[in-house]
Amino acid sequence: MTTTKTNPGLVLVRYGELAIKGKNRFEFENALRRNIHKAANEIAPCTVTKTRGRMVVRPERRMERVARRLQEVFGIASVSPAYAAERKIESIAAIAAEELARALEAFPNPDPIRFRVSTRRADKRFPMTSQEMNVAVAESLGPAIEERLVIDLKNPELQLGIELREEAAYIFATRLPGPGGLPVGTLGRGICLLSGGIDSPVAAWMMMKRGCRVIYVSFHSAPFIGDSSKRKIEQLVRSLSRFQPKSRLYSVPFTDIQMAIRDHAPESYRTVLYRRQMQKIAARIARREKAGCLITGESLGQVASQTMENLTCIGAATSTPVMQPLIGFDKQETIDLAQKIGTFELSIIPEPDCCTVFMPSRPIIRGKLEECEAAEEGYGLPELIDNALANADRIDID
Amino acid sequence: MSVTENKDGGSVVYLDNAATTPIVAKVRDKMLPWLGADWGNPSSRHSLGVKSRAAIDRARDQVARALAAKPERVIFTSGGTEANNLAVLGAARARKKFGTHLLVGPAEHPAVRDPALALFDEGFQVEVGELGPDGAFDLDAFLSAVRKDTVLVALMLASNEHGAIYPVSKVAAGVRRIAPNAHIHTDAVQALGKLDVDIVELGVDSVSISAHKIHGPKGTGALVLARDLPLRPLVFGGGQEGAIRSGTENVAGIVGFGEAVEMADQTLEGTNAQLSKLKQRLADGLAEIGGMRVLNPGGSNPSLGSIAAVLVSGPPAEVYLHHLEERGVLVSVGSACQAHKNEASPALLALGLSAEEARKVLRFSFSRESTDSEVDRALTVLRELAGELGAL
Numbered sequence: 001m002t003t004t005k006t007n008p009g010l011v012l013v014r015y016g017e018l019a020i021k022g023k024n025r026f027e028f029e030n031a032l033r034r035n036i037h038k039a040a041n042e043i044a045p046c047t048v049t050k051t052r053g054r055m056v057v058r059p060e061r062r063m064e065r066v067a068r069r070l071q072e073v074f075g076i077a078s079v080s081p082a083y084a085a086e087r088k089i090e091s092i093a094a095i096a097a098e099e100l101a102r103a104l105e106a107f108p109n110p111d112p113i114r115f116r117v118s119t120r121r122a123d124k125r126f127p128m129t130s131q132e133m134n135v136a137v138a139e140s141l142g143p144a145i146e147e148r149l150v151i152d153l154k155n156p157e158l159q160l161g162i163e164l165r166e167e168a169a170y171i172f173a174t175r176l177p178g179p180g181g182l183p184v185g186t187l188g189r190g191i192c193l194l195s196g197g198i199d200s201p202v203a204a205w206m207m208m209k210r211g212c213r214v215i216y217v218s219f220h221s222a223p224f225i226g227d228s229s230k231r232k233i234e235q236l237v238r239s240l241s242r243f244q245p246k247s248r249l250y251s252v253p254f255t256d257i258q259m260a261i262r263d264h265a266p267e268s269y270r271t272v273l274y275r276r277q278m279q280k281i282a283a284r285i286a287r288r289e290k291a292g293c294l295i296t297g298e299s300l301g302q303v304a305s306q307t308m309e310n311l312t313c314i315g316a317a318t319s320t321p322v323m324q325p326l327i328g329f330d331k332q333e334t335i336d337l338a339q340k341i342g343t344f345e346l347s348i349i350p351e352p353d354c355c356t357v358f359m360p361s362r363p364i365i366r367g368k369l370e371e372c373e374a375a376e377e378g379y380g381l382p383e384l385i386d387n388a389l390a391n392a393d394r395i396d397i398d
Numbered sequence: 399m400s401v402t403e404n405k406d407g408g409s410v411v412y413l414d415n416a417a418t419t420p421i422v423a424k425v426r427d428k429m430l431p432w433l434g435a436d437w438g439n440p441s442s443r444h445s446l447g448v449k450s451r452a453a454i455d456r457a458r459d460q461v462a463r464a465l466a467a468k469p470e471r472v473i474f475t476s477g478g479t480e481a482n483n484l485a486v487l488g489a490a491r492a493r494k495k496f497g498t499h500l501l502v503g504p505a506e507h508p509a510v511r512d513p514a515l516a517l518f519d520e521g522f523q524v525e526v527g528e529l530g531p532d533g534a535f536d537l538d539a540f541l542s543a544v545r546k547d548t549v550l551v552a553l554m555l556a557s558n559e560h561g562a563i564y565p566v567s568k569v570a571a572g573v574r575r576i577a578p579n580a581h582i583h584t585d586a587v588q589a590l591g592k593l594d595v596d597i598v599e600l601g602v603d604s605v606s607i608s609a610h611k612i613h614g615p616k617g618t619g620a621l622v623l624a625r626d627l628p629l630r631p632l633v634f635g636g637g638q639e640g641a642i643r644s645g646t647e648n649v650a651g652i653v654g655f656g657e658a659v660e661m662a663d664q665t666l667e668g669t670n671a672q673l674s675k676l677k678q679r680l681a682d683g684l685a686e687i688g689g690m691r692v693l694n695p696g697g698s699n700p701s702l703g704s705i706a707a708v709l710v711s712g713p714p715a716e717v718y719l720h721h722l723e724e725r726g727v728l729v730s731v732g733s734a735c736q737a738h739k740n741e742a743s744p745a746l747l748a749l750g751l752s753a754e755e756a757r758k759v760l761r762f763s764f765s766r767e768s769t770d771s772e773v774d775r776a777l778t779v780l781r782e783l784a785g786e787l788g789a790l
Contacts, residue, residue, distance in 0.1 A: 061667055
C-alpha cells in the first residue's frame, strides 16, 4: 500500500540448486524465468530480467503480493521486495533510509531494534568493500540509528540488505524463503493418479518440486458416485495449479470396468485389479502426453492395497515407471505437508471416490501377480479400457 | 452509466456511489443464468446442485484472489452489514475466555459500532476510539487504548462519510504486540476497488466487503478471514459456509459479486487516479463558488478519491439535497445508512464540526463510471443554489 508510482519497487529472486547445474544451467534459468513470469503476472503486469545469479521482477504495482506469490515457484531459494538505486553511495544511502523507514513500521513499540547492514558485492569492481559499504550506510542513517536501533551483527532482528551488481544496487529489508526445488518442466512430465484423498495431491506437489510437470488423471464411477466428487477433484487440481503454470486433468469413466471386475474376478482381488486398470489407463495417457512416469500417493503398508506384494502387483500392470514419492512417509507426515501446501482441507471434504464402489469385504493382503493376470482374462477388459479412454474428458485449468 | 432518467425524462447525474452503484452489464450477464435455468441448490448432490456449487467456488476464488486470501476463508454473507456484525459478535464471543475488552475505531459505520455496543449486555467492556482535535487519526492514542485483555479491535479502512483512510496495517502491527488474543477486523466496504485491500499486508484477521458498492448486486457481501480463526455463527442451520453462515446461498448474487470484485481489482489503479481527479475538480469548483468546501478528513492523513464531504452554508444539507435532485443531481447527506436517523454523525462531529454544521454536510461520491462533465453539472447547480440558498 505504500508503493508509489515513481519508484514502484521490484522483487529480487535468488535461486539455489539451479546455480550449480553446469551446462544445463541456461535451460533451467529459462524455465525458471518463464514460470516466474507466469506466476507474477497473475498478480500484476511484470517484467522479468535475468542478471548474474538473480532474477529481477519489476511489477507495475503490488510488489509485496508478487513477492509472496513467488514463494510458491519451485526453483526459488528466496525473494526480497527491493528498491533499486544508482551505484553511488549517496543514492544507496537515500534509498536505504526510505526502506528502513518502511521496515520500522512493523516495529510500532519504542523498544530498541537489533539491526545491521549486510552488503553483498557481486560486482567486485565497485570501489568500496562490503564492509566499508556497511559502515557508510549505517553512518548515513545517523539519527534513525540513535533513536530506534542498536547495531547487532550477530543476531539482528532487522537486516538491511544491499546487493551491488553491475546494473544497479538493490536495497531490501526482508528476505522471504522460497520453496526450493527445481523449476517445473525441467525434469520431464508425469501422470498423477488423483483419488481425492490426502496423499495423491502431496505426491504431485513433491514431483513438481523436483521439476516434473504433472498431468492429472482421475477416475469416476457415475452413476454410483455423483458430480460433486468430480468437482472436488477439479478443486484440488486448481489448488495445485499454483505450483505449475498450467494444469491438465483427465477425468476417466471407470464404472464399466469396475462392474466387469465385480462380475468376473475374485472378490478379494477387486481393489488391486481396479488399481491395475487405472495404471494401464494412466500409462496410455502418459504415452499420449509424452510423459515419462506415473505418480501415485502410495505409502508402504498404509492400507491393504499398499502391502509390498500388492504394490508389486499394481506396479507390474504397465512397463511405465511408477514414482511413489510418499512411500516412506507416515500418515502424519503427509498430513503436515498437505496442510502446508493447502490441499488438506479440500482432501478431507467427505466425497466417495471410485475405489469405494463394490469394495471387497475382505481384500487380499498378499496378492499374486499370476492371479491378477488370470483374473483379467476373458471378459474384454482391453476393450473396456479403450472405451474409457475414448470417453475421458480433458479439462485444462489455467 | 451513472446518468439515468428522472421522472420528467431528463438525464440525472448520480453522485451517490458510496450509497450504492449501478450493476454493470458484464456483472448482470454473469448473474442471469443463475436466475434462470441454473436454479439448483448448491447443497444438492445432483448435477443441478453441483453446478451451482461450482459457480460459488469460482466466485470464492475471485474474491480470495482480489484480497490475497485463501478461498476457503471467504464467508459469503447477505452484505457488508452482516459481515461486520459477524466479525464483531462472532469474534468477540469466541474469545471471551481471553478477555472482555473491545476497542472500535472513532468513526466506524454503525454496522460495526452498534454490534460492539450491544455486547455490553453480554459483559463486554466497549471502548470507542477518539480522533485528535483536527479530526486526524492519532495512532499512538488509539494504541494506548489497547489492553492485554483486548479481544477485538475494529478499525475501518476508509470512512463512508468523508473518505478518510485509516492506518490499519500500523494499528494491526501495534495491537499484535500488546494484545496477543485480539481479533483485528477492518471494514473495507468503501475501500474495496479504490485501495489495494491485501489481507496479508493489512495484517488483520478479517475484512468485510460488499458487492453493491462496486457495481455488483445488493444482498451479497463477505467476511474474509486471514486464516482459520474462531468465530461464533450468528445464523444457524444447514451448515453452509463452513457452518459459520447457514442458509441456502444467494447463487446469482454471489456469482455477480465474484465478477464485480474481479473487475474492481483489475481497474484498481486507473480508478484511484480517476476518482481523485474528480474530487479535486469538485473542490476547485467549490473554491471558486465560495461558501462551500470539501472537508479535509483530518490533517495530512490520506483520503479516498471516491468520497467528498461538502460543508454548505445556509440551510441544512437536506434542503440542498432536494434542490439538487430537482435539478437532476443525486447526492446524499451524511451517510445514507444514517440519513433516517435524526442525530448528528459522530464521524462528522469528530472533525470538529458543531452539531449544526454536521447537518450541513452533503456527500458527493464517485465511481469509476463517473465523469468530469457530471462533476461540472453538479457544480453548475451548486453555483445556482449558492445564490438562492446560501444567504438563507
